[in-house]
Amino acid sequence: xxxxxxxxxxxxxxxxxxxxxxxxxxxxxxxxxxxxxxxxxxxxxxxxxxxxxxxxxxxxxxxxxxxxxxxxxxxxxxxxxxxxxxxxxxxxxxxxxxxxxxxxxxxxxxxxxx
Amino acid sequence: xxxxxxxxxxxxxxxxxxxxxxxxxxxxxxxxxxxxxxxxxxxxxxxxxxxxxxxxxxxxxxxxxxxxxxxxxxxxxxxxxxxxxxxxxxxxxxxxxxxxxxxxxxxxxxxxx
Numbered sequence: 001x002x003x004x005x006x007x008x009x010x011x012x013x014x015x016x017x018x019x020x021x022x023x024x025x026x027x028x029x030x031x032x033x034x035x036x037x038x039x040x041x042x043x044x045x046x047x048x049x050x051x052x053x054x055x056x057x058x059x060x061x062x063x064x065x066x067x068x069x070x071x072x073x074x075x076x077x078x079x080x081x082x083x084x085x086x087x088x089x090x091x092x093x094x095x096x097x098x099x100x101x102x103x104x105x106x107x108x109x110x111x112x113x114x
Numbered sequence: 115x116x117x118x119x120x121x122x123x124x125x126x127x128x129x130x131x132x133x134x135x136x137x138x139x140x141x142x143x144x145x146x147x148x149x150x151x152x153x154x155x156x157x158x159x160x161x162x163x164x165x166x167x168x169x170x171x172x173x174x175x176x177x178x179x180x181x182x183x184x185x186x187x188x189x190x191x192x193x194x195x196x197x198x199x200x201x202x203x204x205x206x207x208x209x210x211x212x213x214x215x216x217x218x219x220x221x222x223x224x225x226x227x
Contacts, residue, residue: 004157033214040123042204042217043158056214091157095213103215105150107157 004094004106012112013082021077021109025094032075033103034067037089082113116141116207120218128226133192135221137205147188148206149179200225
C-alpha cells in the first residue's frame with residue numbers, strides 16, 4: 001500500500017514564475033491537507049480539501065496561492081508569481097476522514113525561489 | 115483556538131540517557147495529541163497519539179508520552195537514547211471540530227556519543 005506521494009521532491013523557480021506541487025493521497029483516502037514548513041519553524045496548516053471541495057483554506061495566503069483536488073488525479077497546490085519568501089518545504093497529508101482522521105504525511109516538496 | 119508550545123528548540127542528551135521533550139497545549143475542547151518525528155529531508159512520521167482512554171501512550175521506537183490534563187502537557191520520553199533518535203520532533207494538537215493539525219515549532223534532538 002503506497003503512502004502519500006508528492007512530486008516533485010525538489011523544485012527550483014525564479015521569482016515571478018509559477019510553482020505547481022502535486023500530492024497523491026494514500027489509496028482510499030479522500031481528504032487532503034497542505035502544510036508549509038519554513039526554516040526553523042513548525043508546520044503551518046494551509047488548506048484542507050476533499051474531492052472537488054475546499055473545506056478550510058484559512059491558512060492559505062489570499063493572493064497567488066490556490067489549491068484543488070479534482071475528482072480524478074492528484075491534489076495540486078499552485079503558487080503564482082513566486083517570491084523568495086515562498087521558499088519552504090510543502091507537505092501534503094491525507095486521511096480517510098471520520099471521527100478520528102489520522103493524517104499520513106508525504107515526503108514533502110522543497111521549493112527554492114531564486 | 116488551539117496552540118502548542120514546545121520548550122527548547124534544541125535538546126542534547128548522551129547516548130543511553132533519558133530523553134524528555136516537553137510539550138504543552140492549549141485547547142478549549144478535549145484534544146487529540148500527537149508526536150511526530152522528522153528525519154533530515156524526510157516527511158513526518160507519527161510516533162504516537164492520544165485520543166481517548168489511557169493517558170500513558172506507547173509509540174514506536176521505545177517512545178511514550180503521558181497526557182496530563184491538569185498540567186495541559188503531553189511530554190515525550192524514552193528511557194535510553196540511541197544515536198538513531200537524532201531528529202526533529204513535533205508535538206501537535208487537533209480536535210473533532212476542525213480537521214487541521216496545529217503543530218509546535220519543533221525540538222531538534224541531538225544525541226551525544
